[in-house]
Amino acid sequence: MLHLRAGGVSLVLDARAGTGEPLPLVLHWGPDLGPLPDGDGLAEALVPPAAHSAVDRPVRRRLLPMPADGWRLRPGLAGARPDGGGWSPRFLVRSVELGEGGTCAVVSAEDPEAALELMTRLELHPSGVLEVGHRLRNLGDGPYLVGQLAASLPLPARAVEVLDLTGRWCRERIPQRHQLPHGTWAREGRHGRTGHDATLVLAAGTPGFGFRSGEVWGLHLAWSGDAVHWAERNPDGHAGVGAAELLGPSEVALDPGEVYATPPVLATYSGEGLDGLSAAYHRYLRGRPSHPRTPRPVVLNTWEAVYFDHRLERLTELAEVAARLGVERFVLDDGWFGSRRNDRAGLGDWHVAVDVWPEGLNPLIGHVRRLGMEFGLWVEPEMVNPDSDLFRAHPDWVLSGSGRPGRLPEAWRNQQVLDLANPDCWAYIHDRLDALLADHDIAFLKWDHNRDLIEAGHGGRPGVRAQTLAVYRLLDELRRRHPGVEIESCASGGGRVDLGILARTDRVWASDTNDALERQHIQRWTQLLVPPELVGSHVGPPRSHTTGRTHDLGFRVATALFGHFGIEWDIASASEEEQQALAEAIAVYKRLRPLLHGGQVVRADHPNPAAYLHGVVAPDRAEALFAYVQLTASAFETPGLARLPGLDPDRAYQVSPLAVAGEPQTKQTVAPRWTEAGGVTLGGRALGEVGLPLPVLRPEQALLLHLTSP
Ligand code: GLA
Numbered sequence: 001m002l003h004l005r006a007g008g009v010s011l012v013l014d015a016r017a018g019t020g021e022p023l024p025l026v027l028h029w030g031p032d033l034g035p036l037p038d039g040d041g042l043a044e045a046l047v048p049p050a051a052h053s054a055v056d057r058p059v060r061r062r063l064l065p066m067p068a069d070g071w072r073l074r075p076g077l078a079g080a081r082p083d084g085g086g087w088s089p090r091f092l093v094r095s096v097e098l099g100e101g102g103t104c105a106v107v108s109a110e111d112p113e114a115a116l117e118l119m120t121r122l123e124l125h126p127s128g129v130l131e132v133g134h135r136l137r138n139l140g141d142g143p144y145l146v147g148q149l150a151a152s153l154p155l156p157a158r159a160v161e162v163l164d165l166t167g168r169w170c171r172e173r174i175p176q177r178h179q180l181p182h183g184t185w186a187r188e189g190r191h192g193r194t195g196h197d198a199t200l201v202l203a204a205g206t207p208g209f210g211f212r213s214g215e216v217w218g219l220h221l222a223w224s225g226d227a228v229h230w231a232e233r234n235p236d237g238h239a240g241v242g243a244a245e246l247l248g249p250s251e252v253a254l255d256p257g258e259v260y261a262t263p264p265v266l267a268t269y270s271g272e273g274l275d276g277l278s279a280a281y282h283r284y285l286r287g288r289p290s291h292p293r294t295p296r297p298v299v300l301n302t303w304e305a306v307y308f309d310h311r312l313e314r315l316t317e318l319a320e321v322a323a324r325l326g327v328e329r330f331v332l333d334d335g336w337f338g339s340r341r342n343d344r345a346g347l348g349d350w351h352v353a354v355d356v357w358p359e360g361l362n363p364l365i366g367h368v369r370r371l372g373m374e375f376g377l378w379v380e381p382e383m384v385n386p387d388s389d390l391f392r393a394h395p396d397w398v399l400s401g402s403g404r405p406g407r408l409p410e411a412w413r414n415q416q417v418l419d420l421a422n423p424d425c426w427a428y429i430h431d432r433l434d435a436l437l438a439d440h441d442i443a444f445l446k447w448d449h450n451r452d453l454i455e456a457g458h459g460g461r462p463g464v465r466a467q468t469l470a471v472y473r474l475l476d477e478l479r480r481r482h483p484g485v486e487i488e489s490c491a492s493g494g495g496r497v498d499l500g501i502l503a504r505t506d507r508v509w510a511s512d513t514n515d516a517l518e519r520q521h522i523q524r525w526t527q528l529l530v531p532p533e534l535v536g537s538h539v540g541p542p543r544s545h546t547t548g549r550t551h552d553l554g555f556r557v558a559t560a561l562f563g564h565f566g567i568e569w570d571i572a573s574a575s576e577e578e579q580q581a582l583a584e585a586i587a588v589y590k591r592l593r594p595l596l597h598g599g600q601v602v603r604a605d606h607p608n609p610a611a612y613l614h615g616v617v618a619p620d621r622a623e624a625l626f627a628y629v630q631l632t633a634s635a636f637e638t639p640g641l642a643r644l645p646g647l648d649p650d651r652a653y654q655v656s657p658l659a660v661a662g663e664p665q666t667k668q669t670v671a672p673r674w675t676e677a678g679g680v681t682l683g684g685r686a687l688g689e690v691g692l693p694l695p696v697l698r699p700e701q702a703l704l705l706h707l708t709s710p
Helices: 040-044 273-286 312-325 362-372 390-391 421-438 464-481 516-525 554-559 574-598 684-689
Strands: 002-008 009-014 025-031 078-079 092-097 104-111 116-124 130-138 144-154 161-168 171-179 183-190 202-207 217-222 227-233 239-245 252-253 260-261 266-269 297-300 329-331 374-379 446-447 486-489 508-509 536-537 565-569 598-602 612-616 623-630 650-659 681-682 701-708
Touching: 002 297, 009 565, 025 040, 025 144, 025 266, 092 183, 104 227, 130 144, 130 252, 130 312, 130 362, 130 681, 144 266, 161 421, 171 516, 202 273, 217 227, 217 239, 217 273, 239 266, 239 536, 252 260, 260 536, 266 684, 273 598, 273 650, 297 312, 297 536, 312 329, 312 362, 329 446, 362 374, 374 612, 421 464, 508 574, 516 554, 554 574, 554 623, 554 701, 565 574, 574 612, 650 684, 681 684
Parallel strands: 297 329, 297 565, 329 374, 374 446, 446 486, 486 508, 508 536, 536 565
Antiparallel strands: 002 009, 009 025, 078 144, 092 104, 104 116, 116 130, 130 260, 130 266, 144 239, 144 252, 161 171, 161 202, 183 227, 202 217, 217 266, 227 239, 598 612, 612 623, 623 701, 650 681, 650 701
């Protein structure tokens, strides 16, 4: 018996059959069962019946479920030899190793007839996140075509509702939920990048599960190419969640001895609703050695301030204002290179544009550095405009369906995708970026990716996998050579948010919309997976460039505070009062940074759909910051009581309204007494069980509540 236990989770496998027998059975993935006094007894007790007119013996879920086991849901492996052989392997165990501490296991198996070897690694991290990865080796003397190799885990009968996310440009991460009847609910991403509609997490749970209640089983594929996540249930009683890389026809043809390794699937179980699931992912990410540990610097990004209008004088002035207000990182966005004066030309020509920057970027960088800020630069390394020197010199360096120059995939933002699996192309891009980083004092790259991959072929075959791996190699190599440089994953906003890219970058750009109302939704659901310190979140101009909505500075700040805070606004043209308020907001962010970026994200299941109530609670629960956000006009005259979740029931808290960049606008004749008094002291139990009356806010206003406990 293999029993992995960590972070409130148990995974129990029955591996008693031993070597030469089929793969271990997956008996349980869910709440921690504690030490199993009699594992054999449990395994025996769980043997199900076999129904009439069905497989004659009980059908069980194995580590890689296959038709050879009588499995009639999605198979773990779909693949075959070119002549059709080896299409239905039956893996027999060669060895089972349990790692030290009992949280990691490796099972290796083989099917001598199909000439395939399978190695499965399971690791239950201290956070409770279960990492599953398979490696398939071709032991034959001809090629083996892999169609799909998936990791899947069982769902109990009580997990009857599915939640996943969809979205689009400027409206990423929209939740959708429904019952899971018999059948498969699959979310496929065929974007060649993670995609604006990527689910981030596909979860199934007990009826009505919420942020704070219910049991939830979820998983995420740590991969930036094509992917599928699913939940399925069969009349035979089996149900599960799974995920796999989506491969094109003949995309993976293993030569003799070659291995296909799946991207890791990261799965979580929570007995405390979606907040428990997020807490596990956030703990997992924060536990990585590569997790950013320095205070997340206040960013100013120039995109919505100047767009392509690069002028040293104007940018110098912007930098001066930024430094005065407390900005710590100044990021020059698109438009500094080649013939890139608009989005129709220049991508691929990673040389500073002399017509715009006659003395290069160093005069600006020097100025920014003297002002005490870091300098960051925008790049989009995987892309090329057909109107560029690079494309004119190497028209064959692009991904295409035919592999013939001349037949290009559909254009998207006037650009095509470079074939980074081509070693010459990879080396060129690597060398250009390497030189840029060597020649300039750059602390940060905003790494963009502004189109889907369509008909993305490499060497006459589907090429998304090779491209994704080549991009990972490029990032890994640049990070190795320039270890101090931080990287942001941007893809027309939140089109590349996944834990594969985050293994080699330091934050994501959640969306191209800086509209605070849209951002409330987008950040809420992005943080289902990604902790706030990795989610770029900027204060935009009063009138949003993407939606045309106008918001008070207080609302914009209250929204951006719950992420990696920054500004994307021509603050040189902001009024003096606005600049002053922004400086104060920056000071508050800096003061609260350890709480905001080290605490646990909590989202109340607030009964009023017109509002959100969310916050961050310090690990020792001695401090918290909550936001009550009025999204739309409410059906209620007064909002009622806000129950603040996640606090220590046995502590007393001083609760104070925190006005940053102005008080929120209200529409009330009498304010709640405690806000009038400027605060109140109450026990954590009362705050969690009874709550506090809230003021009547106007729509698109937020009240911040700061809680401290001596
Ligand atoms: C993408 C990004 C934006 C900006 C532009 C520049 O759309 O998401 O933030 O960098 O490209 O062209």
